[in-house]
Amino acid sequence: MELVTIADVRAAQDRVAGVAVRTPLIPAPWAPGPGELFVKPEMLQPIGAFKIRGAYNKIAGLTADERARGLVASSSGNHAQAVAYAARMFDAKATIVIPDTAPDHKVAATRALGAEVLLVPPAERDILPRQLVEERGYILVPPFDDGAIIAGQGTIGAEIADDLPDVDLVLVPVSGGGLISGIAAAVKALRPEARVVGVEPQLAADASESFRTGRRIAWHPEQTHRTIADGLRTVSVGVLPWEHIRAHVDDIVTVTEDEIRAAMRALVVQGRLVVEPSGAAATAAYLSIRDQLPESARTVAIASGGNADPAMLAEILSAG
Amino acid sequence: MELVTIADVRAAQDRVAGVAVRTPLIPAPWAPGPGELFVKPEMLQPIGAFKIRGAYNKIAGLTADERARGLVASSSGNHAQAVAYAARMFDAKATIVIPDTAPDHKVAATRALGAEVLLVPPAERDILPRQLVEERGYILVPPFDDGAIIAGQGTIGAEIADDLPDVDLVLVPVSGGGLISGIAAAVKALRPEARVVGVEPQLAADASESFRTGRRIAWHPEQTHRTIADGLRTVSVGVLPWEHIRAHVDDIVTVTEDEIRAAMRALVVQGRLVVEPSGAAATAAYLSIRDQLPESARTVAIASGGNADPAMLAEILSAG
Numbered sequence: 001m002e003l004v005t006i007a008d009v010r011a012a013q014d015r016v017a018g019v020a021v022r023t024p025l026i027p028a029p030w031a032p033g034p035g036e037l038f039v040k041p042e043m044l045q046p047i048g049a050f051k052i053r054g055a056y057n058k059i060a061g062l063t064a065d066e067r068a069r070g071l072v073a074s075s076s077g078n079h080a081q082a083v084a085y086a087a088r089m090f091d092a093k094a095t096i097v098i099p100d101t102a103p104d105h106k107v108a109a110t111r112a113l114g115a116e117v118l119l120v121p122p123a124e125r126d127i128l129p130r131q132l133v134e135e136r137g138y139i140l141v142p143p144f145d146d147g148a149i150i151a152g153q154g155t156i157g158a159e160i161a162d163d164l165p166d167v168d169l170v171l172v173p174v175s176g177g178g179l180i181s182g183i184a185a186a187v188k189a190l191r192p193e194a195r196v197v198g199v200e201p202q203l204a205a206d207a208s209e210s211f212r213t214g215r216r217i218a219w220h221p222e223q224t225h226r227t228i229a230d231g232l233r234t235v236s237v238g239v240l241p242w243e244h245i246r247a248h249v250d251d252i253v254t255v256t257e258d259e260i261r262a263a264m265r266a267l268v269v270q271g272r273l274v275v276e277p278s279g280a281a282a283t284a285a286y287l288s289i290r291d292q293l294p295e296s297a298r299t300v301a302i303a304s305g306g307n308a309d310p311a312m313l314a315e316i317l318s319a320g
Numbered sequence: 321m322e323l324v325t326i327a328d329v330r331a332a333q334d335r336v337a338g339v340a341v342r343t344p345l346i347p348a349p350w351a352p353g354p355g356e357l358f359v360k361p362e363m364l365q366p367i368g369a370f371k372i373r374g375a376y377n378k379i380a381g382l383t384a385d386e387r388a389r390g391l392v393a394s395s396s397g398n399h400a401q402a403v404a405y406a407a408r409m410f411d412a413k414a415t416i417v418i419p420d421t422a423p424d425h426k427v428a429a430t431r432a433l434g435a436e437v438l439l440v441p442p443a444e445r446d447i448l449p450r451q452l453v454e455e456r457g458y459i460l461v462p463p464f465d466d467g468a469i470i471a472g473q474g475t476i477g478a479e480i481a482d483d484l485p486d487v488d489l490v491l492v493p494v495s496g497g498g499l500i501s502g503i504a505a506a507v508k509a510l511r512p513e514a515r516v517v518g519v520e521p522q523l524a525a526d527a528s529e530s531f532r533t534g535r536r537i538a539w540h541p542e543q544t545h546r547t548i549a550d551g552l553r554t555v556s557v558g559v560l561p562w563e564h565i566r567a568h569v570d571d572i573v574t575v576t577e578d579e580i581r582a583a584m585r586a587l588v589v590q591g592r593l594v595v596e597p598s599g600a601a602a603t604a605a606y607l608s609i610r611d612q613l614p615e616s617a618r619t620v621a622i623a624s625g626g627n628a629d630p631a632m633l634a635e636i637l638s639a640g
Contacts, residue, residue, distance in 0.1 A: 024341050026364050041364070043592045044346050268633075272363045272594035272626035306592035310637045313588075317634035 001243050004147055004182060006189035009154035012057040016155055019089065020053045021045055023156075025163050025300060028283075030270040035297045037286055038164065040156060041273050043306025047113075049231075049279075050153060050304050051082035051143075054178060057152030058141050059086045067092040072138040074129045076102040077231055078305050079143040084115035095138065097128050106307075144178030145238030154182025160300050161190035169296035171282035173304050174198035174207045174252060175234040177241025183302070184248035195294045198245070198252035199285040201227035201260065207237050207245070211252040216242045228257055228312075231278030231305055250294065255281055259288040265316050267303060276308040321563050324467055324502060326509035329474035332377040336475055339409065340373045341365055343476075345483050345620060348603075350590040355617045357606055358484065360476060361593050363626025367433075369551075369599075370473060370624050371402035371463075374498060377472030378461050379406045387412040392458040394449045396422040397551055398625050399463040404435035415458065417448045464498030465558030474502025480620050481510035489616035491602035493624050494518035494527045494572060495554040497561025503622070504568035515614045518565070518572035519605040521547035521580065527557050527565070531572040536562045548577055548632075551598030551625055570614065575601055579608040585636050587623060596628040 023045075025038035042050035059071065070093040073083040080096045087094035094115040098107055099122040111117050120128050132138045142149060156179070160167055170187055172180040184196040200208050204224035210217045218236035225233050237245060245252075255263075260277050263284035267273045275283075282301040285293065293299075343365075345358035362370035379391065390413040393403040400416045407414035414435040418427055419442040431437050440448050452458045462469060476499070480487055490507055492500040504516040520528050524544035530537045538556035545553050557565060565572075575583075580597050583604035587593045595603075602621040605613065613619075 021344050021346060024344060024364075026341060027366050029366055044344075044361070046347050046349055048592055268594055269630050272368055274588055274592040274594060310589050314634045314637035317630045317637070 001240060002147070003244055003247055004150045004154060004185045006186060008147065008151040009158050009182065009186045012151040013155045013158055015057050015060045016053050016152060019056050020155065022159065025160070026271065026273070028271055030266070031287060035299060038298070038300045039267070039271055039273065039283065040160060040300055040302050042156065042302060042304050043273065043275055043279050047078060047081040047085050048305055048307045049078035049082065050156060050179060051078045052085060053155050054149035054152035055079065055082035055141060056086040058146060058148040059090060059092065061148050062139060066139050070095065070136065070138045071141050072097065072129045072132045073141045073143070074125045075143055076106065078307060080106065080110045081113060083141045084110050084113035088114045095132060097125055099125050144176030145240050147240065149178050150182040150185070150240065150244065152182065153179045154186040156302065157183035157186030158190065161187055164298060164300065165191065167191060167194050167298050167300055169195045169197065169294055169299040171285050171299065171301045172196065172198055173232055173278055173281040173302065174200050174237065175232045177207060177237030177245055179302070179304065180249060181241040181244030185244060188248045195250040196248060197250055197293060199281045200252060200254050201229050201232055201281065202254040202256050203227040204229070204232050205254045206235060208252040208254050210237065210242070211245065211249070229260060229277040229281055231276060232281065253285055253289060253292050255284040255288060259284040261316055263287055265319070268313065268317065273303055274306045274308060274313065275303050276305050279303045279305040321560060322467070323564055323567060324470045324474060324505045326506060328467065328471040329478050329502065329506045332471040333475045333478055335377050335380045336373050336472060339376050340475070342479065345480070346591065346593070348591055350586070351607060355619060358618070358620045359587070359591055359593065359603065360480060360620055360622050362476065362622060362624050363593065363595055363599055367398060367401040367405050368625055368627045369398035369402065370476060370499060371398045372405060373475050374469035374472035375399065375402035375461060376406040378466060378468040379410060379412065381468050382459060386459050390415065390456065390458045391461050392417065392449045392452045393461045393463070394445045395463055396426065398627060400426065400430045401433060403461045404430050404433035408434045415452060417445055419445050464496030465560050467560065469498050470502040470505070470560065470564065472502065473499045474506040476622065477503035477506030478510065481507055484618060484620065485511065487511060487514050487618050487620055489515045489517065489614055489619040491517055491519055491605050491619065491621045493552055493598055493601040493622065494520050494557065495552045495598070497527060497557030497565055499622070499624065500569060501561040501564030505564060508568045515570040516568060517570055517613060519601045520572060520574050521549045521552055521601065522574040522576050523547040524549070524552050525574045526555060528572040528574050530557065530562070531565065531569070549580055549597040549601055551596060552601065573605055573609060573612050575604040575608060579604040581636055583607055585639070588633065588637065593623055594626045594628060594633065595623050596625050599623045599625040
């Protein structure tokens with residue numbers, strides 16, 4: 001299995017330039033020392049999450065003929081909007097398969113970007129896309145288990161190494177593993193001394209358990225769905241991400257629900273950045289379990305997404 | 321009276337590089353067309369507002385001997401923290417005069433940055449700094465009525481023109497006028513076709529009235545203090561800003577308190593950016609009084625600051 005290289009990531013950087021926002025590192029002097037924390041605000045991307053980088057890189061790398069056949073993706077979250085947004089930029093038809101348990105506003109947001117939405121029972125969310133590929137010739141845009149997706153997310157790692165050449169530690173939320181795979185591939189190529197550490201909710205710690213046991217383990221959806229971090233409920237990392245994690249990632253740690261909530265509040269109130277729970281997990285590790293992380297003078301935490309429910313945000317702000 | 325030039329702004333850019341965040345333009349596809357809106361997220365600066373640009377440029381431009389004499393500023397808001405923050409980077413002593421009516425957390429934040437805080441009755445806020453200059457030889461760092469401050473804020477305009485060379489319209493909140501002066505000086509030099517329009521609360525519309533009458537008019541503090549936009553309560557623009565406004569600014573429009581609140585909510589929920597009321601005023605003009613603005617295909621709104629009270633944020637989020 002071929003791992004993504006820094007050349008793949010650099011090619012992806014050329015593709016996503018002008019589409020994905022070149023996010024700056026935001027100093028977080030409010031975070032306790034020793035050392036400095038910087039937040040990479042990926043929720044400032046057009047659809048509110050880093051997912052646009054991978055989806056756009058994948059679709060831009062297809063031939064015009066492939067794009068003309070139509071694209072299909074399965075997602076209840078930010079990947080749905082990313083594929084719809086990127087497809088529209090190429091005037092390509094996008095069909096998004098969404099579990100019928102997803103909140104209405106996510107369905108509406110995906111439709112508003114011009115995609116056709118097919119609502120299915122959760123058990124069929126991965127079956128229907130494959131059928132559409134076989135029967136209608138659509139091209140599948142997977143959420144994480146794909147080299148072009150990983151290379152697209154890796155542009156975040158290249159930007160970090162370019163902006164902060166002496167970075168020591170990069171903290172990345174882990175769900176399917178595409179984000180940490182791309183970031184680790186880029187960071188380890190450009191700054192081998194830096195550590196890359198994944199962060200998961202304790203309630204959805206399949207990747208952490210996999211990392212510790214050395215075997216790719218899946219949890220049950222009933223377990224992973226307990227966390228408020230709805231972007232991190234994937235039951236196991238992908239096959240290709242798993243190989244990247246084994247090759248490049250230094251550790252995967254876990255945070256509690258309370259630690260995620262506290263980090264959300266800190267990012268909003270002190271960092272002026274609106275994050276969803278998944279987007280606060282990496283910062284939560286820095287703020288709450290620093291003793292479990294490698295020593296670091298310069299740490300970057302990825303704020304991966306910001307599609308938070310306003311009522312939940314209000315509640316977290318009122319709690320302080 | 322000499323106006324700030326693009327050469328002054330370019331020199332300021334060299335000074336503030338690595339201190340002020342080089343903020344990207346954030347596309348706001350959620351804002352209604354025709355045309356595109358981009359938000360310049362200045363609340364992502366270290367102290368939560370653009371003020372760091374001017375304060376740092378001013379202090380960096382002093383001689384080492386001048387800095388060794390100590391710095392003094394008068395402010396109840398973001399300028400206080402900007403001067404404290406910049407002074408600390410030069411190991412210079414900063415004394416900040418703050419009206420004793422200011423909220424405790426602002427006083428604490430300024431002290432936490434290492435500044436000496438002197439609390440005075442509001443009527444003495446401009447007298448004591450001048451005394452300290454005369455008696456102790458301190459150097460005054462004014463909030464807006466100063467060429468180096470204006471050139472520092474102008475780095476925002478240079479970044480806009482560099483990032484979006486075909487920008488048509490830049491919307492800027494107006495208080496003392498330093499921000500719009502610098503931005504207009506830079507934008508008009510680099511992109512003369514672009515319009516620069518100021519935005520004020522209707523309840524603190526001294527600059528708008530001045531612009532319409534052609535005379536620099538002051539309102540009474542009892543009037544300007546009615547607006548929730550506490551960063552825009554200055555009773556008149558400064559002398560030097562007034563000359564820049566007359567030379568470069570195309571219009572100054574006003575927005576209501578409700579329009580400011582609605583823009584705050586849109587920036588938080590849809591833009592994932594935490595702004596204080598002053599920081600939402602420019603976006604409010606785009607969202608609510610587009611018919612009063614020049615036609616534009618590409619508009620930039622400055623989100624000037626993000627030091628919002630969490631309780632107010634929670635209330636605005638709950639209201640939607």
